[in-house]
Amino acid sequence: MLEYERNSSPSGLGLKITGVDLKNEIDPVILSQLRSLWVEYSILIFSGQKLSHLEFEKFSLNFGEYGDDPYIDSIEGHPHIIEVRKEANEKATHFGSSWHSDWSFQKRPPSATLLHSKIIPPVGGDTLFANTIRSYEDLSEELKSELKDLKITHSASLPYADDGFYALEKEKDRSMKIVPSKEAKKTYTHPLVRTHAETRKKGLFINPVYSLGILDMPENESKRLLDYLYSHMIQEKYILRHKWQANMLIMWDNRSVMHQAEGGYEGHKRLLHRITIAGERPS
Numbered sequence: 162m163l164e165y166e167r168n169s170s171p172s173g174l175g176l177k178i179t180g181v182d183l184k185n186e187i188d189p190v191i192l193s194q195l196r197s198l199w200v201e202y203s204i205l206i207f208s209g210q211k212l213s214h215l216e217f218e219k220f221s222l223n224f225g226e227y228g229d230d231p232y233i234d235s236i237e238g239h240p241h242i243i244e245v246r247k248e249a250n251e252k253a254t255h256f257g258s259s260w261h262s263d264w265s266f267q268k269r270p271p272s273a274t275l276l277h278s279k280i281i282p283p284v285g286g287d288t289l290f291a292n293t294i295r296s297y298e299d300l301s302e303e304l305k306s307e308l309k310d311l312k313i314t315h316s317a318s319l320p321y322a323d324d325g326f327y328a329l330e331k332e333k334d335r336s337m338k339i340v341p342s343k344e345a346k347k348t349y350t351h352p353l354v355r356t357h358a359e360t361r362k363k364g365l366f367i368n369p370v371y372s373l374g375i376l377d378m379p380e381n382e383s384k385r386l387l388d389y390l391y392s393h394m395i396q397e398k399y400i401l402r403h404k405w406q407a408n409m410l411i412m413w414d415n416r417s418v419m420h421q422a423e424g425g426y427e428g429h430k431r432l433l434h435r436i437t438i439a440g441e442r443p444s
């Protein structure tokens with residue numbers, strides 16, 4: 162029987178789920194319960210789930226079609242699974258180290274990301290999530306009305322362009338297969354305040370990795386406003402800190418959280434597998 166437990170974080174995020182074995186076919190009633198809990202709490206956490214690639218793929222497809230994962234080579238034979246990997250002796254900065262919402266530069270960014278842990282270091286390597294709906298709701302009515310019709314340009318250029326972070330990084334021992342490209346300079350414009358397609362709740366759809374600037378606003382004003390919003394969004398009260406063990410699967414909703422991977426595990430290997438699920442055009 163499916164059981165769930167909230168954590169003590171004030172963020173309103175995250176639910177630990179037990180009583181379901183993800184290797185098995187999931188009963189449609191349980192599946193619909195999982196979907197409702199996922200959109201309500203944004204992050205579902207399943208422990209003790211040892212999964213093969215095929216089982217991971219099969220479970221993920223319960224939540225929609227695969228997303229499109231550019232700029233990172235997938236696992237051979239599994240074009241929709243990427244490895245989030247750092248070797249024990251690797252000097253390159255760990256992947257996902259700044260706040261972001263997965264692939265927000267796409268026309269239809271992924272709704273869900275599923276991350277399955279294989280090798281987890283004994284210290285560090287937590288993943289932090291920030292509740293972008295709560296942080297929006299807490300803004301003053303005056304600021305909400307200022308943000309109401311703003312649009313913001315997103316692109317993958319900062320990390321993935323041919324002159325971006327990964328192309329120019331000095332440390333050459335990165336074990337993840339990242340493929341920078343000119344394509345990464347392509348931009349998409351999304352509303353700064355996004356209405357969640359399932360809950361209809363409004364949230365801030367911005368992040369410092371992929372959001373370039375607010376449309377029709379002078380650069381310095383846009384930067385000032387975004388910097389203010391980012392520091393508001395990452396206050397402790399909006400954050401869930403996820404501590405990993407091997408064989409955990411977590412799935413989060415990119416429409417209501419942004420996330421960041423923490424380091425602090427030098428000398429230890431960390432390996433997880435990731436799948437994204439296609440979302441809708443933000444509105």
Ligand code: SIN
Nearest residue numbers: 245256257287288422
């Ligand atoms: C990611 O940004 O998808 C990676 C998160 C993590 O490694 O904890």
